[in-house]
Amino acid sequence: METVTLTLDEVLDLAMNVLTRHGCDKRNADAVARTIWAAERDEAHSHGLFRLPGYVASLKSGKANGRADPTVTHLAPGAIRVHGDMGFAPLALAVGRPPLAEATRQNGVAVLAVTRTHHFAALWPETAALAEMGLAAMAVTSASTFVAPAGGTKPLFGTNPMSFAWPRPDGPPVVFDQASSAMARGEIQLAGRDGHAVPEGVGINADGNPTTDPAEILKGAQLPFGGYKGSGIALMIELLAGPLINEVCSFEATEQDNKDGGPATGGEFVLAFDPTLFGAGEGALPHGEALFERMLAQDGVRLPGDRRYAARERTPEIGAQIPQSLHKTILALLD
């Protein structure tokens, strides 16, 4: 595959230019472009520039509001809502983060209910940002209907990622961000683009039969990770990011979507804890370190997030490698 190398500054500029060209104001463009930049910085390509054409599609169709002005409502001492004004999620999250952190420090635990947004980014930028403030955080969101529930054969759940971040005294947080599908849809799309098969258990075809062909799975259904247990996690995420916060389930998002290729309308559920307020005081984080030390004492064990942090060390030097075809597609968006 032929690639183009961009510096991280060029990634950010390119994303900013494309988004503002298609109707984002500077504030909205900046919030989205920074998540794309962070993904390329960490070599998390499936959430990087790969997503930019989808963002643009949602702006072009009028589904997403590039000039969104998210508003904060305090629903209860531990319940903050950000109405996203139909914009992309990153700005709503940035607007909600300070009141979420404040409520968490007062109550011990608090929820940020993000509503009426278009979510197309990874979740780890948000949980990591809260962990950088010393809080533990979990975030979940549902998405378009792609995953069959355990025992079923038809798509119903979204790929429904869950991210969790735990702060470390010295260095970036321990963070995971994992789809409750066996494989992230973005990865299946990349496999299809690159002509690779995917492992068994990733999905079924439109007739409900197992297949390793990405194209067949994209027409059929993805499967949850770990069978009924992943299906349970996916169901929990549907309820937390949907009915609990007065937002849509995946199937409703899909049915209401205009199918422009960009992200559907929906919500995100972010939960934060102040580790100093549950009895351990300042001892909570050192105690976490003792666990991480035991994990790393085993050959072959990595801490969640470490692969991204290793990439983060090298990309300022080597830049981001983008498929040439994707680069062309994006440049055409500036014509």
Next chain:
Amino acid sequence: METVTLTLDEVLDLAMNVLTRHGCDKRNADAVARTIWAAERDEAHSHGLFRLPGYVASLKSGKANGRADPTVTHLAPGAIRVHGDMGFAPLALAVGRPPLAEATRQNGVAVLAVTRTHHFAALWPETAALAEMGLAAMAVTSASTFVAPAGGTKPLFGTNPMSFAWPRPDGPPVVFDQASSAMARGEIQLAGRDGHAVPEGVGINADGNPTTDPAEILKGAQLPFGGYKGSGIALMIELLAGPLINEVCSFEATEQDNKDGGPATGGEFVLAFDPTLFGAGEGALPHGEALFERMLAQDGVRLPGDRRYAARERTPEIGAQIPQSLHKTILALLD
């Protein structure tokens, strides 16, 4: 396998008699016996009378306090702690439930940090009890070190169950309760007792190699469900039920345990949400029903908890079937 049939009343009486005989006061015995009764009622045998000898071992060794008097502390508006006074978890949970529910109704979300208890029951009785009060709930706990982290070969994590319950307007809640190991240790023990192999992926032997022999796995390590994703869930649970609430991680619980065969000392983390306080008002639960309806429209899909509810329908009539060998062991505890 020869079995003995007991009525559910007989299950409760037997558990009460054994526990009081070995040093529990009525209040502590009642709390534990009711979780055993509820497990047998729902044919969740691995948390039923099967656990009674372990409870007794912890009482005999003096590790567990059969006369525990759990105390409640309000750490923050959304953070309630119950110090379990080294007793079994069910009483601490019962003591903490009303203040947790009250804090949840005031704040939208609240945490119950259960500390200094011995946890040997399933988690669903607690999340279901909260859901019966109209709250959504999640509970996690770590346990003795049995599970290797993804990529590793040695036990480090507990089997670390997670339960989630969502209330329904008419009928019992949707509830899952699943180990973050590929198989619950109780199920592996039952397979070993009954001479069955377990599926591949459940565990590795003491040399770190795959095996389907329950005895080899019990000497080696269990594996997380769904590879690194289940491992991420297990890690999150270690942090929430350990360092966050000033309790031990699994490896610490194991190292500190007296190996009497009963449950180690540790904590439990219970999180509750008031679904009416996040913007949906009274609409949250009907919205959940719309999702469940879509799930059940697919052949082969069940709602989590439905298998237990089906058992709950029949056991008042047919009673609980207990292996004769287990029944003899339990009766010997009354000698």
